[in-house]
Amino acid sequence: MKNIVVFASGSGSNFQAVIEAAESGKIDCSITGLITNKKSVGAIEKAGKAGIPFKIMNPSEYRNPNEYAKALSIQLEKWQPDLVVLAGYLAKIPASIIRRYRDQIINIHPSLLPKYGGKGYYGERVHKAVLEAGETQSGCTVHFVNEVYDDGPIIAQKKVKVYPDDTPKTLAARILKEEHKLLPSVIQKILNQK
Numbered sequence: 501m502k503n504i505v506v507f508a509s510g511s512g513s514n515f516q517a518v519i520e521a522a523e524s525g526k527i528d529c530s531i532t533g534l535i536t537n538k539k540s541v542g543a544i545e546k547a548g549k550a551g552i553p554f555k556i557m558n559p560s561e562y563r564n565p566n567e568y569a570k571a572l573s574i575q576l577e578k579w580q581p582d583l584v585v586l587a588g589y590l591a592k593i594p595a596s597i598i599r600r601y602r603d604q605i606i607n608i609h610p611s612l613l614p615k616y617g618g619k620g621y622y623g624e625r626v627h628k629a630v631l632e633a634g635e636t637q638s639g640c641t642v643h644f645v646n647e648v649y650d651d652g653p654i655i656a657q658k659k660v661k662v663y664p665d666d667t668p669k670t671l672a673a674r675i676l677k678e679e680h681k682l683l684p685s686v687i688q689k690i691l692n693q694k
């Protein structure tokens with residue numbers, strides 16, 4: 501069985517979707533760990549309930565970026581991921597980790613990349629920008645992670661309609677529902693090819 505490690509900084513609803521897909525056998529994998537950069541987030545609670553080990557690693561609590569990268573690398577060696585999944589992770593992954601796990605790290609983003617991605621485009625900001633630009637469609641993207649935010653090769657996208665009376669919240673919710681289907685299906689596809 502393949503191993504995956506998830507990184508999450510928030511409520512962890514995508515993480516939960518992956519947990520459920522693994523528990524129901526939709527994805528044939530073991531989630532060997534969760535890494536978060538924040539102490540009290542929903543993702544930790546979800547890991548606890550599912551019996552998944554977690555580690556809180558806040559880059560600012562290390563002496564320097566190298567120390568953080570080293571600690572992260574040691575942790576990943578322990579959990580042996582075939583695939584690393586960033587599911588709402590809001591800290592930068594050190595370049596050394598990206599090099600070590602080249603084409604083995606994926607991220608989910610709530611827009612149709614390359615639109616509305618990159619530094620500063622996270623959370624409701626993404627949807628606010630989409631609405632301000634008058635887009636009639638948006639969606640979500642799963643892509644490989646490289647050294648630049650939201651820039652790596654796109655693996656899959658799902659489009660959703662944008663309605664005239666949408667707010668960032670209603671649009672985010674519609675997209676999130678699709679994220680919960682897209683992410684597990686992409687994980688399964690990638691693991692099948694390994």
Ligand code: GRF
Nearest residue numbers: 510511512513514588608610
């Ligand atoms: C999702 O919208 C994801 O696309 C983005 O961060 C959000 C995480 O939400 N990268 P959740 O913590 O999975 O609910």
